[in-house]
Amino acid sequence: MNNIILSIKNLTVKYGTTVALKNISMEIAQNRITALIGPSGCGKSTLLRSLNRMNDLIEGASVSGQVLYRGEDIYAPSVDPVAVRLQIGMVFQKPNPFPKSIFENVAFGPKINGYRGDLGSLVKQSLQGAGLWEEVKDRLHDNAYALSGGQQQRLCIARALALQPEVLLLDEPCSALDPIATLRIEELIQELKEQLTIVIVTHNMQQASRIADYTAFFLSGELVEYGETEKVFTAPVDKRTEDYITGRFG
Amino acid sequence: MNRQVDSATLSGGKLMNRQEEMFTPRLKSRQLRNAIFKWIFFGANVVGLLALVLLLGDVVRDSWGWLDWDFITSFPSRFPEKAGIKAALFGTIWLMVITALVAIPVGVATAVFLEEYARKNRFYAAIQTNISNLAGVPSIVYGILGLTIFVRWMMLGRSILAGGLTMALLILPIIIVAAQESLRSIPNSWRHASLALGATRWQTIRYVVLPASLPGILTGVILALSRAIGETAPLIPVGALTFIMTVPKDFMDPFTVLPIQIYNWTSRPQDEFRCIAAAGIIVLLIVLLSMNATAIFLRNKYQKKVVE
Amino acid sequence: MMAGNSNARSWSERIIEVLLAAAVSVSILTTIGIVVSLVGETTGFFREVSLVEFFTAKEWTPLFTPAHYGIAPLVAGTFLVTVIAIAVAAPLGIASAIYLSEYASVKVRRVIKPILEILVGIPTVVYGYFALTFITPIIRHILPDTDVFNALSAGIVMGIMLIPMISSLSEDAMTAVPRSLREAAYALSATKLEVALKVVIPAAISGIVASFILAFSRAIGETMIVTLAAGGTPNLTINPLESIQTMTAFIVQIILGEAPFGSIEYQSVFAVAFVLFLLTLSLNIIGHWIVRRYREVY
Ligand SMILES: Nc1ncnc2c1ncn2[C@@H]1O[C@H](COP(=O)(O)OP(=O)(O)OP(=O)(O)O)[C@@H](O)[C@H]1O
Ligand SMILES: [Mg+2]
Numbered sequence: 001m002n003n004i005i006l007s008i009k010n011l012t013v014k015y016g017t018t019v020a021l022k023n024i025s026m027e028i029a030q031n032r033i034t035a036l037i038g039p040s041g042c043g044k045s046t047l048l049r050s051l052n053r054m055n056d057l058i059e060g061a062s063v064s065g066q067v068l069y070r071g072e073d074i075y076a077p078s079v080d081p082v083a084v085r086l087q088i089g090m091v092f093q094k095p096n097p098f099p100k101s102i103f104e105n106v107a108f109g110p111k112i113n114g115y116r117g118d119l120g121s122l123v124k125q126s127l128q129g130a131g132l133w134e135e136v137k138d139r140l141h142d143n144a145y146a147l148s149g150g151q152q153q154r155l156c157i158a159r160a161l162a163l164q165p166e167v168l169l170l171d172e173p174c175s176a177l178d179p180i181a182t183l184r185i186e187e188l189i190q191e192l193k194e195q196l197t198i199v200i201v202t203h204n205m206q207q208a209s210r211i212a213d214y215t216a217f218f219l220s221g222e223l224v225e226y227g228e229t230e231k232v233f234t235a236p237v238d239k240r241t242e243d244y245i246t247g248r249f250g
Numbered sequence: 251m252n253r254q255v256d257s258a259t260l261s262g263g264k265l266m267n268r269q270e271e272m273f274t275p276r277l278k279s280r281q282l283r284n285a286i287f288k289w290i291f292f293g294a295n296v297v298g299l300l301a302l303v304l305l306l307g308d309v310v311r312d313s314w315g316w317l318d319w320d321f322i323t324s325f326p327s328r329f330p331e332k333a334g335i336k337a338a339l340f341g342t343i344w345l346m347v348i349t350a351l352v353a354i355p356v357g358v359a360t361a362v363f364l365e366e367y368a369r370k371n372r373f374y375a376a377i378q379t380n381i382s383n384l385a386g387v388p389s390i391v392y393g394i395l396g397l398t399i400f401v402r403w404m405m406l407g408r409s410i411l412a413g414g415l416t417m418a419l420l421i422l423p424i425i426i427v428a429a430q431e432s433l434r435s436i437p438n439s440w441r442h443a444s445l446a447l448g449a450t451r452w453q454t455i456r457y458v459v460l461p462a463s464l465p466g467i468l469t470g471v472i473l474a475l476s477r478a479i480g481e482t483a484p485l486i487p488v489g490a491l492t493f494i495m496t497v498p499k500d501f502m503d504p505f506t507v508l509p510i511q512i513y514n515w516t517s518r519p520q521d522e523f524r525c526i527a528a529a530g531i532i533v534l535l536i537v538l539l540s541m542n543a544t545a546i547f548l549r550n551k552y553q554k555k556v557v558e
Numbered sequence: 559m560m561a562g563n564s565n566a567r568s569w570s571e572r573i574i575e576v577l578l579a580a581a582v583s584v585s586i587l588t589t590i591g592i593v594v595s596l597v598g599e600t601t602g603f604f605r606e607v608s609l610v611e612f613f614t615a616k617e618w619t620p621l622f623t624p625a626h627y628g629i630a631p632l633v634a635g636t637f638l639v640t641v642i643a644i645a646v647a648a649p650l651g652i653a654s655a656i657y658l659s660e661y662a663s664v665k666v667r668r669v670i671k672p673i674l675e676i677l678v679g680i681p682t683v684v685y686g687y688f689a690l691t692f693i694t695p696i697i698r699h700i701l702p703d704t705d706v707f708n709a710l711s712a713g714i715v716m717g718i719m720l721i722p723m724i725s726s727l728s729e730d731a732m733t734a735v736p737r738s739l740r741e742a743a744y745a746l747s748a749t750k751l752e753v754a755l756k757v758v759i760p761a762a763i764s765g766i767v768a769s770f771i772l773a774f775s776r777a778i779g780e781t782m783i784v785t786l787a788a789g790g791t792p793n794l795t796i797n798p799l800e801s802i803q804t805m806t807a808f809i810v811q812i813i814l815g816e817a818p819f820g821s822i823e824y825q826s827v828f829a830v831a832f833v834l835f836l837l838t839l840s841l842n843i844i845g846h847w848i849v850r851r852y853r854e855v856y
Binding site: 086115117 | 273274276277280
């Protein structure tokens with residue numbers, strides 16, 4: 001028995017006239033890792049981006065249905081999307097550090113949100129949380145672009161962690177990385193679930209089976225199968241899921 | 251998997267415990283600041299619009315009652331009520347003909363050579379730099395070039411020909427750059443298809459590339475010519491005169507143009523001359539506006555075609 | 559088949575290529591022509607006037623006796639007008655660019671951009687008319703001691719003229735900032751204003767600076783507004799309410815005055831134009847260099 005932190009109800013997302021997600025309903029468990037899988041273009045990123053209202057930023061995107069965060073609809077008119085994103089953080093597919101120093105990257109969120117404590121120790125703690133501290137502690141004021149791809153992605157995770165979010169959304173965070181960097185991030189994600197809830201989009205079936213507690217399989221905008229990872233991978237209910245995970249598909 | 255975590259946290263501004271202890275996000279005041287600045291940034295664009303409205307209003311008010319058919323068909327005069335822009339209007343037309351005849355072929359040919367023939371090496375880069383630097387040379391310096399080269403060395407005197415050549419050099423970089431952009435937008439596959447059918451390089455350009463890039467080139471040409479119509483400074487050294495009582499009959503005749511006429515009338519202290527200057531401005535702006543409208547029309551038509 | 563024909567064909571191909579190359583030489587010759595025509599008379603001028611006097615003397619009185627040839631007052635006049643113009647155009651231009659690149663919807667952009675384009679298309683002589691007959695009377699109404707011809711009026715109107723230029727160049731620099739950087743900031747709960755001021759502008763800063771430099775260069779070379787509205791009095795002052803003379807206005811004044819060919823006044827026009835040319839050229843080179851640099855970053 002788990003606590004539900006996010007509950008998605010009849011969510012439909014359109015870009016102009018193309019329907020990217022059709023009437024999705026699912027629940028996300030607190031302090032667990034939920035993986036979203038499915039072929040390219042099936043709507044995984046779209047779902048992830050509707051969980052912290054990043055879709056608001058796309059001209060022409062429209063959302064109907066509800067996303068309840070702790071019981072409150074994040075699409076209610078009274079809700080400020082900035083408040084949503086403060087609690088539901090996000091890491092993107094391609095590392096996207098700001099062209100600023102490592103320190104400034106991590107300090108960005110805390111600074112604009114009026115951090116009351118000691119910024120230096122928060123930055124340190126966040127970099128430690130992302131497993132990057134040892135590698136960068138002597139060059140905090142170097143430009144973040146000098147880091148390797150894997151380091152940049154961990155910096156982006158540290159930057160998100162600095163705001164102490166409740167939920168962290170990860171959109172294929174390892175797709176631009178080599179196997180070793182990928183492994184490090186997978187370990188990191190598993191450590192992080194102690195403190196927060198993780199929703200991760202991945203193309204990599206092994207990755208989903210290695211790290212996720214729950215897995216959801218999507219196909220052309222529809223939720224085909226959702227359940228405990230082990231069940232989805234070993235005894236899928238739907239034929240299409242089986243085809244996909246056994247590689248007979250797309 | 252069913253127990254709901256609750257407690258309202260978003261709209262009430264209350265955060266989760268952990269965040270609450272550490273941050274003071276002040277979302278309300280940040281959003282307010284955002285809203286205020288949005289209007290300030292918008293306002294900056296309104297300033298431009300406002301300036302345009304004031305400028306047009308000023309000109310229309312000053313010219314009120316002065317702009318009539320006589321004004322178009324009369325020569326300049328010492329008496330403002332008798333003065334008109336006939337000489338300037340014809341001068342402008344003559345000047346534009348020469349400018350266009352020189353600048354369009356040379357400009358388009360330059361662009362064709364650079365995009366279709368030249369290898370993209372240092373030579374290309376140097377020419378490109380040269381063209382962009384020429385585009386930034388102050389127009390009065392072009393006037394001095396015209397004075398030295400055309401009026402004196404080539405002994406064309408203060409003629410329409412000297413003025414037209416000067417103006418052609420001034421707008422040449424604009425035409426070259428516009429034509430280059432248009433040529434670049436033609437997919438290479440078209441060229442390959444034509445060459446594969448046995449067409450020569452020039453035939454490919456002549457029958458495939460140029461027709462396809464024509465709307466883009468034409469738009470650039472119109473914008474360049476409308477720049478030329480409004481230019482005053484480069485024609486002052488070349489000797490565009492203001493007191494011309496005849497319509498030019500020959501490329502070697504002395505001439506005046508609308509902007510020079512406007513400049514001359516504006517710089518006189520009497521209010522009446524300001525009024526006819528304003529009337530001249532209206533005529534100039536109408537000519538320019540219709541040229542720009544044509545360019546925008548062509549551009550839109552062309553853009554639609556590409557989308558299809 | 560028909561070797562003669564294909565031979566003729568390749569001949570005509572060659573001729574066409576040569577003709578096109580000849581067209582390219584026109585732009586090269588233009589540059590050479592500019593330099594040669596300026597240098598010729600400028601050397602003549604410096605045979606009469608020493609470089610030291612030209613650059614250090616504080617008076618410019620070529621039409622009086624004794625004549626003084628210190629370019630300082632003309633440069634000062636030019637910079638006074640230009641600085642006023644940039645002070646008007648820079649904040650408004652950036653603000654306009656931020657609105658267009660960060661806030662405006664596609665529809666609103668479609669209305670605003672053509673209006674700014676109209677401002678670009680208005681001839682400078684019309685701006686000069688506007689300065690003299692509209693802005694100057696307003697300034698003189700508020701500050702009655704202002705000269706009829708003054709740097710302020712010309713500077714303000716030149717600033718209005720430069721808004722679209724700065725706006726469009728800065729907007730280009732801002733739209734070149736990758737979307738992913740904006741998304742990163744939004745995901746860290748930044749407001750739109752914070753994204754614009756803390757992410758987009760710092761990332762686009764070199765392009766924005768380049769837009770200032772190019773606008774500055776444009777303002778220095780601008781002729782008609784200052785000729786009509788800023789006056790014809792070489793004046794080493796920083797008071798924007800006084801009549802001054804810019805380099806460009808001086809050139810127009812002497813040329814309209816029909817200085818005899820070969821006289822020192824005639825030659826002084828070329829010396830001033832040469833300084834003007836070098837100044838704008840170096841600013842343009844710096845500006846374009848910066849623009850190219852920031853294009854390489856992303
Ligand atoms: N900004 C957009 N504008 C229009 N259509 C979009 C936009 N973003 C996504 N789409 C469309 O919505 C559908 C779902 O896209 P989405 O990015 O969510 O897929 P995805 O599952 O994340 O794919 P991938 O695995 O390739 O990242 C696709 O058909 C896509 O073309
Ligand atoms: Mg995706």
